[in-house]
Amino acid sequence: xxxxxxxxxxxxxxxxxxxxxxxxxxxxxxxxxxxxxxxxxxxxxxxxxxxxxxxxxxxxxxxxxxxxxxxxxxxxxxxxxxxxxxxxxxxxxxxxxxxxxxxxxxxxxxxxxxxxxxxxxxxxxxxxxxxxxxxxxxxxxxxxxxxxxxxxxxxxxxxxxxxxxxxxxxxxxxxxxxxxxxxxxxxxxxxxxxxxxxxxxxxxxxxxxxxxxxxxxxxxxxxxxxxxxxxxxxxxxxxxxxxxxxxxxxxxxxxxxxxxxxxxxxxxxxxxxxxxxxxxxxxxxxxxxxxxxxxxxxxxxxxxxxxxxx
Amino acid sequence: xxxxxxxxxxxxxxxxxxxxxxxxxxxxxxxxxxxxxxxxxxxxxxxxxxxxxxxxxxxxxxxxxxxxxxxxxxxxxxxxxxxxxxxxxxxxxxxxxxxxxxxxxxxxxxxxxxxxxxxxxxxxxxxxxxxxxxxxxxxxxxxxxxxxxxxxxxxxxxxxxxxxxxxxxxxxxxxxxxxxxxxxxxxxxxxxxxxxxxxxxxxxxxxxxxxxxxxxxxxxxxxxxxxxxxxxxxxxxxxxxxxxxxxxxxxxxxxxxxxxxxxxxxxxxxxxxxxxxxxxxxxxxxxxxxxxxxxxxxxxxxxxxxxxxxxxxxxxxxxxxxxxxxxxxxxxxxxxxxxxxxxxxxxxxxxxxxxxxxxxxxxxxxxxxxxx
Numbered sequence: 001x002x003x004x005x006x007x008x009x010x011x012x013x014x015x016x017x018x019x020x021x022x023x024x025x026x027x028x029x030x031x032x033x034x035x036x037x038x039x040x041x042x043x044x045x046x047x048x049x050x051x052x053x054x055x056x057x058x059x060x061x062x063x064x065x066x067x068x069x070x071x072x073x074x075x076x077x078x079x080x081x082x083x084x085x086x087x088x089x090x091x092x093x094x095x096x097x098x099x100x101x102x103x104x105x106x107x108x109x110x111x112x113x114x115x116x117x118x119x120x121x122x123x124x125x126x127x128x129x130x131x132x133x134x135x136x137x138x139x140x141x142x143x144x145x146x147x148x149x150x151x152x153x154x155x156x157x158x159x160x161x162x163x164x165x166x167x168x169x170x171x172x173x174x175x176x177x178x179x180x181x182x183x184x185x186x187x188x189x190x191x192x193x194x195x196x197x198x199x200x201x202x203x204x205x206x207x208x209x210x211x212x213x214x215x216x217x218x219x220x221x222x223x224x225x226x227x228x229x230x231x232x233x234x235x236x237x238x239x240x241x242x243x244x245x246x247x248x249x250x251x252x253x254x255x256x257x258x259x260x261x262x263x264x265x266x267x268x269x270x271x272x273x274x275x276x277x278x279x280x281x282x283x284x285x286x287x288x289x290x291x292x293x294x295x296x297x298x299x300x301x302x303x304x305x306x307x308x309x310x
Numbered sequence: 311x312x313x314x315x316x317x318x319x320x321x322x323x324x325x326x327x328x329x330x331x332x333x334x335x336x337x338x339x340x341x342x343x344x345x346x347x348x349x350x351x352x353x354x355x356x357x358x359x360x361x362x363x364x365x366x367x368x369x370x371x372x373x374x375x376x377x378x379x380x381x382x383x384x385x386x387x388x389x390x391x392x393x394x395x396x397x398x399x400x401x402x403x404x405x406x407x408x409x410x411x412x413x414x415x416x417x418x419x420x421x422x423x424x425x426x427x428x429x430x431x432x433x434x435x436x437x438x439x440x441x442x443x444x445x446x447x448x449x450x451x452x453x454x455x456x457x458x459x460x461x462x463x464x465x466x467x468x469x470x471x472x473x474x475x476x477x478x479x480x481x482x483x484x485x486x487x488x489x490x491x492x493x494x495x496x497x498x499x500x501x502x503x504x505x506x507x508x509x510x511x512x513x514x515x516x517x518x519x520x521x522x523x524x525x526x527x528x529x530x531x532x533x534x535x536x537x538x539x540x541x542x543x544x545x546x547x548x549x550x551x552x553x554x555x556x557x558x559x560x561x562x563x564x565x566x567x568x569x570x571x572x573x574x575x576x577x578x579x580x581x582x583x584x585x586x587x588x589x590x591x592x593x594x595x596x597x598x599x600x601x602x603x604x605x606x607x608x609x610x611x612x613x614x615x616x617x618x619x620x621x622x623x624x625x626x627x628x629x630x631x632x633x634x635x636x637x638x639x640x641x642x643x644x645x646x647x648x649x650x651x652x653x654x655x656x657x658x659x660x661x662x663x664x665x666x667x668x669x670x671x672x673x674x675x676x677x678x679x680x681x682x
Contacts, residue, residue, distance in 0.1 A: 118327060208368050209401035211388040213466065214418035223414070227405045 040280035048274030058281030062087070083265065083282075090262040091289065093176070094244045097183040098191075101240050102233060104184065105191035109232070110225075112192075113199035124196070127189050135186065139253040142182055146173040146254070174256035182250040187243065191236035198232030199225070234301050238294055245290045262286045313377070314470050314502035315342040315365060320374030321526075322360050334360040336526035337374070342470075342504060344379075347496050349505045349513040352523035353549070358506045361523075362472050365504065367391045379469055389418070393470040394463035398478055400455045402447040408434070408458050409443030415466040433465035436495070453484045460495070470502045477512065489515050510550045514538065522546050542585075544680050547597045554600060554647040556621075558679075560592045570679060572596060576643025580619045584679035595680045600650035602676040605637050606669045607662030620671045623647070625662045637662060639670050 040058055043051045057067055062083045071080035112123040130138065145151045153169040160167035172178055202225065210220040226233075248263030255261075262282060269279030322335040335357040342348045350358035363369045365376060367388035376383045378392060394415070402411050412433055416426045434440050437457035447455055456476060463471055476492075477485045493516045496503045507513050513520050514534040521531045522545075530542045541547035544555065561571040561579070568583050572594060582596060604613060606620070626646060627638040630653075637649045649670050651661055662668050 116327075203399070203401065205397050205399060205401040206403060208366075208388065209395070209397060209403070210414075211368075212366060212395045213415035213462065214389045215414075216387075216389055219418065224403055224405075228403075 036280045036283055039277055040284050042277040042280075044275045044277050048276075050276055058278045059285070061278065062281055062285055086260055086262055086265050087285070087289070089176075089259070090245055090286075091293070093180060093183065093261065094241050094293075096180055097187060097244045098237050098241045100180070100184045101188050101191035102195075102236070105188055105236065106195055106229075106233070109192045109195035109199055112196055113202075120200075124193075127192050131189060136249060136253065138186075139182055139250060142178070142185070142254060143173060146178055146181075148173070173254065174258045176255070176259050179251045179255040179259045179261075182254040183244050183247075186250060187240040190239040190243075194235035194239065195229060195232040198229040198235075202228050230301055234298060237297065241297075242290055242294065245286060312344060313341050314344045314346075314379060315504065316340070316375075316377040316380075317361070317365075318375045318377070320361070320364060320371045320376060322357075322364060322369060323372045333526050335364070335371075338523075338526075338528050340521060340528060340531065342502060343519075345500055345502055346518040347493065347503045347505065347516055349507060349517040349520045350523060351507055351510060351513040351520050351549075353508055356523040357526040358508075358523050359474055362395075362474055362504060362506045365470070366393055366395050366472050392468055393472055394466050394468040395472045395474065396456075396459045396463050396476045398474045398476065400447075400459040400476075402455055402458055402462070404447055407444050407446055408439065408450070411447065411458060412462045412465050415462060419466075429465050433461040436464065436499075437461045452480055453488065456480065456488065460492075464495075464499065464501070468501065470504060471496075473503060473505045475506055475508070477507075485512070492516060514550070522549065524549070541597065541678065541680070544595055544597070544682050547678070547680060552600050552648065552650075553597045554603065554645075555680075556596045556598070556641075556645060556647070558594055558596050560588045560590050560594055560679075562590050563588065572679060574619075574621070574643070575645070576621060576641060578619050578621050580674040580677060581617075582674055582677040582679050584681070586681050588679070588681070592681075595682065597678045597680050598647075598672050598676060600636070600648040601634075601652070603647065603649040603670050603672045605639070605649045605651060605661050606671055607666050608668075609659065609663075610661045614671075615673065617674045618671045619674055619677075620669045622667065622669045625664055625666050625668055628660060628662075628664055635660065637668075639668060641670070 038052065039050055041054045041056070043053055043055055043057065045051050060067065061069065064079050064081050064084050065077065066080050067077045070076055071078040071082075108127075112120055112127075115123060143150070147153075148169045148171065150173070152172065157167045157169065206224055206228070207220060210224045215223065246263050248261060248267045251259045251261045251264055252267075262285075266279050266282045266286070269275045269282060273279075317338050317340040320335060320338045321333065324332045324334055326332055338357070338361060340361075350361055352358050360369060364371050365378070365383075367383065367386060367390075370385055383391065403414065406414065409430055412430045413426050416429060421429075430443070431440070434442065437460050439454060439457055439461065442450065442454070442458075447458065450458065456479075459476070473492075477488050480488060489512055492503075505513075505516065514537075517534060519531060519533055520537055522529045522537060524545050530537055530546050532540075537546060538550055541550065541553075547553045547555075556574050558572040558574040561573050563570055564581060568585060569581055570584060570588050571579060571581055573579050574596065580596070584594070588594065605625075607625070621641055621643075623639040623641040625637055626640045627636075629636040629638075632653070634650045634652050637651065638646055639649060640646050647670055
């Protein structure tokens with residue numbers, strides 16, 4: 001009886017504590033999302049206003065079947081894989097970025113977690129320092145480094161000159177590689193931090209136990225350390241993959257007109273093409289795709305399944 | 311090879327974060343016999359765990375040599391040493407089942423699957439955990455986890471098993487059970503056990519031989535009886551069991567070797583033995599165990615013999631603890647000694663009253679002269 005009383009009391013208190021965030025979610029997430037969903041089934045008039053109706057045209061156009069717009073010189077209805085290509089490119093870039101941030105971030109997180117306790121905070125601080133400067137400004141810095149007359153080409157040219165090799169400046173800016181580089185650079189800290197957190201929680205005597213039982217460093221890593229740091233890798237993957245799928249600034253600044261991602265597509269539909277209906281449909285598709293991939297991934301590797309330490 | 315483990319003049323120095331140098335192990339030489347249950351006993355910070363970690367290979371000595379079955383270990387990494395460790399907190403792999411934990415070491419040896427399965431089954435049977443293969447460590451009690459850690463180390467058939475306070479986290483009753491079980495297991499498998507503990511009773515119960523350590527040094531090595539009955543210095547006498555210390559002055563050496571006449575504080579004279587050469591006039595401490603002392607009061611007079619020393623005092627405290635009764639007696643010369651009288655009668659009455667003037671007596675042969 002007493003327990004029930006306490007639990008209803010705390011449940012009521014819990015509701016009041018949750019109310020601000022519930023209202024926030026409702027007003028700024030659920031309702032706008034509902035609006036986006038409604039608009040995505042609409043149509044655009046010649047002035048760029050939304051006509052509220054129910055049509056699947058926007059979605060069909062995204063997967064390539066255009067019923068109202070010409071495909072290049074072919075008049076509608078026609079097939080144009082342009083948007084499918086953009087979607088595919090975004091997914092591939094998202095996966096590449098995630099993989100690279102894991103490959104670069106994991107050793108660094110491992111290094112920090114195994115460093116003497118007194119130095120760990122300094123290293124973590126260094127990981128976070130870039131985040132103090134504005135995102136866009138840091139991307140412009142990459143332009144200075146990567147452009148044809150940029151820092152990297154100058155250094156490479158000077159090195160080539162030293163050994164008397166002919167040097168043709170490399171075209172690095174406005175390529176898919178530049179966008180990937182920017183993404184990895186931008187999102188690396190979000191991979192390092194959760195991996196570090198889960199590595200740091202591993203009882204140091206497990207390293208010794210593995211060595212004691214005959215495992216060398218690599219096998220200790222594969223059999224003990226990586227499995228135990230999976231929660232960190234999963235959390236980092238979500239923190240990196242989800243925003244990479246949606247961002248448009250990196251591709252805009254480092255990709256120019258060459259590398260268009262879903263994020264750019266959505267932004268242009270809203271701001272340049274003035275077709276909110278098509279932009280909304282693209283947003284919904286992006287969300288569904290991201291959710292599906294994330295769900296599959298977390299089902300596969302277990303999200304937040306903290307392994308209870310013995 | 312006669313020795314399972316030899317430590318020759320091994321030292322380990324650490325530099326702390328503050329930059330000061332700490333000597334954890336100071337010039338330790340030890341010989342551990344093949345097949346014996348050997349304990350490293352001492353208070354925390356005495357260097358026992360560091361010594362064990364150097365044998366395991368987790369730490370390398372700053373100076374000296376460690377041999378395992380005659381082979382010098384030098385900088386051999388832990389995974390290449392023929393020893394296995396049972397860790398203080400067990401260090402079971404939390405993401406693996408009990409079966410996978412025990413199989414881990416054998417998989418590292420790349421043994422065939424069938425052999426691994428068979429040996430894991432045998433090891434779990436040895437520690438009476440058959441049928442727990444598919445549980446996770448956190449589903450087991452502390453005592454069961456402890457036994458898994460034991461199985462995981464023993465399944466590798468090490469030449470030496472190192473145990474770092476493996477019973478420290480268990481409650482008293484379970485600890486007592488596990489002490490006997492470990493000792494029995496050690497006899498069964500015949501592997502050398504090197505056991506680190508700060509619990510003197512644990513060490514006395516289980517060990518064939520004990521090394522008492524303090525301040526990074528080995529103070530005494532011997533069987534439980536040797537260490538209890540013939541402690542070499544005040545620290546060992548004090549750390550192992552209870553001891554009464556009486557101050558005294560050497561009067562003269564006697565005709566018998568190693569026997570000296572000592573005058574205790576308060577005037578009592580006695581002849582007792584000491585392995586160190588002593589000079590007349592030297593200040594010494596005489597150690598007598600409480601159970602080797604007798605109480606002589608109005609209700610009873612203890613055993614009497616010519617060589618018994620009697621010292622007058624007053625009963626200050628009487629504590630009945632079932633098997634014995636403790637009498638704390640304030641001697642006229644100042645120190646308080648404890649006399650432990652066994653309650654072996656049908657109904658054991660108190661031998662003296664609180665505040666009563668009594669004397670404590672002991673056979674001079676049980677007294678040890680210690681120089682600090």
